[in-house]
Amino acid sequence: MNNPVVIASLDQEGRGVAQDEGKIIFIEGALPGETVTYDTYRNKPSFELAKIGRIIKPVFTRVTPQCKHFGVCGGCSLQHMDARAQVAAKQRVLEDNFKHIGKVKPEVMLPAIYGEVWGYRYRARFSVRYVAKKGGVLIGFHEKRSSFVADMQICKIMPPHISALILPLRELLVNLSIRDQIPQLEVSLGDKVNVMVLRIMEEPNRADKEALKVFADHHRIQFFLQPGGANTAYPFYPLDETELSYTLPEFNISIPFHPTEFTQVNPTMNRMLVRSVVNLLNPQPKERMADFFCGLGNFTLPVARHGTKVVGYEGNSETVQRARVNAKRNKLEENTQFIKANLFEINEAWMEEQGFFSKMLIDPPRDGAAAVVNALGKKGLLPKRIVYVSCNPATLARDAEVLVHMKNYRLRAAGVINMFPHTAHIESIALFDKL
Numbered sequence: 001m002n003n004p005v006v007i008a009s010l011d012q013e014g015r016g017v018a019q020d021e022g023k024i025i026f027i028e029g030a031l032p033g034e035t036v037t038y039d040t041y042r043n044k045p046s047f048e049l050a051k052i053g054r055i056i057k058p059v060f061t062r063v064t065p066q067c068k069h070f071g072v073c074g075g076c077s078l079q080h081m082d083a084r085a086q087v088a089a090k091q092r093v094l095e096d097n098f099k100h101i102g103k104v105k106p107e108v109m110l111p112a113i114y115g116e117v118w119g120y121r122y123r124a125r126f127s128v129r130y131v132a133k134k135g136g137v138l139i140g141f142h143e144k145r146s147s148f149v150a151d152m153q154i155c156k157i158m159p160p161h162i163s164a165l166i167l168p169l170r171e172l173l174v175n176l177s178i179r180d181q182i183p184q185l186e187v188s189l190g191d192k193v194n195v196m197v198l199r200i201m202e203e204p205n206r207a208d209k210e211a212l213k214v215f216a217d218h219h220r221i222q223f224f225l226q227p228g229g230a231n232t233a234y235p236f237y238p239l240d241e242t243e244l245s246y247t248l249p250e251f252n253i254s255i256p257f258h259p260t261e262f263t264q265v266n267p268t269m270n271r272m273l274v275r276s277v278v279n280l281l282n283p284q285p286k287e288r289m290a291d292f293f294c295g296l297g298n299f300t301l302p303v304a305r306h307g308t309k310v311v312g313y314e315g316n317s318e319t320v321q322r323a324r325v326n327a328k329r330n331k332l333e334e335n336t337q338f339i340k341a342n343l344f345e346i347n348e349a350w351m352e353e354q355g356f357f358s359k360m361l362i363d364p365p366r367d368g369a370a371a372v373v374n375a376l377g378k379k380g381l382l383p384k385r386i387v388y389v390s391c392n393p394a395t396l397a398r399d400a401e402v403l404v405h406m407k408n409y410r411l412r413a414a415g416v417i418n419m420f421p422h423t424a425h426i427e428s429i430a431l432f433d434k435l
Helices: 083-102 166-174 206-219 267-281 300-304 317-329 348-353 370-375 393-405
Strands: 016-020 023-028 035-043 047-057 123-131 136-140 184-189 194-199 222-226 234-237 245-248 253-256 288-292 309-314 336-340 359-362 385-390 409-417 427-434
Touching: 016 035, 023 035, 083 393, 083 409, 123 166, 136 166, 166 206, 206 222, 206 234, 245 267, 253 300, 253 317, 267 300, 267 359, 267 385, 267 409, 267 427, 288 300, 300 309, 300 317, 300 336, 309 317, 317 336, 348 370, 370 393, 385 393, 393 409, 393 427
Parallel strands: 023 047, 194 222, 288 309, 288 359, 309 336, 359 385
Antiparallel strands: 016 023, 035 047, 123 136, 123 184, 184 194, 222 234, 245 253, 385 427, 409 427
């Protein structure tokens, strides 16, 4: 039996962090302030990974998880923690990353941005597995620390009408001739249409297609079929469905998207994030700004709505073209330009060629934007303000170190956006001003 330990904090995976005889222990299911025992499942020289054993002294932030699959399903890691406490813990993780990785400290911590904590997820990629021994099909996220698919009947973080379709979908798929040739189901919900993309390794037969059509009509969804990579997904039924899109009403913007393209999973929080970014950028008419990792124009178009000239940079040529179409549909093509660029390989010479930008927005994937911040070269070309949106506090902190200690910026403010309640995922925003 391991010694009882006191949990000091949470790590970026939502595990409790403690020390036992000088060794760091990461304990699933433990919360800061608790005294617990633990059961080790991986022992390394400098640390251990463990599951919670017995809770000797619980804390008031511990709550009863609402989902019956919590603890087995790997989709959520923090349902046992009060929702407000989750946000506070994420802010501490962000601050710790700034301190230990970036050697920086925000002058101000922005108020956390958060909203509904259940039924918020409008995008999800579920694994599908036909289990012959059980005579059924499983649809869900992977189990914790496993390649097995969780035996899910509901999903509390999906909208209720989608959660209610998990069991009917299982019944539909198990009766298809290609039930063992469907490895994945992707859910993509828009403002007016619900899309489900079936990844198929074999073409469905006539009976399969009829069954899919009946299901789509009954449950008011649209099926896409995906025989290969993400760009091979095509609408199967119904073909006259409303276009998949989301809106940013505050800016009178509608953004159509393909169901396999990246969009934020939480549309309500995305609207609040866009508002926050635009307020921090404070765009002015005729200013020239850059939006790095612009995607479909989620931030580019709202900024351009203010009369600002915005250049969006993105690495995927198809996404660039889609962004141009979105700008035209929203009558913002005069204020926007979209350029294909590998933003992981740019340098100072490339950045100089782009000309002067008064402000910049950086919204990279988890790998961060090291090449972008290092490419900021000559002092006269440095933008006066940078807003950085991050989905990984470690790479944000790394890039903040460059901006503050090498490029002479102040880290004016930073804060968290609870885009993924009940998970350890940390979305954050940081404001940098030139000294």
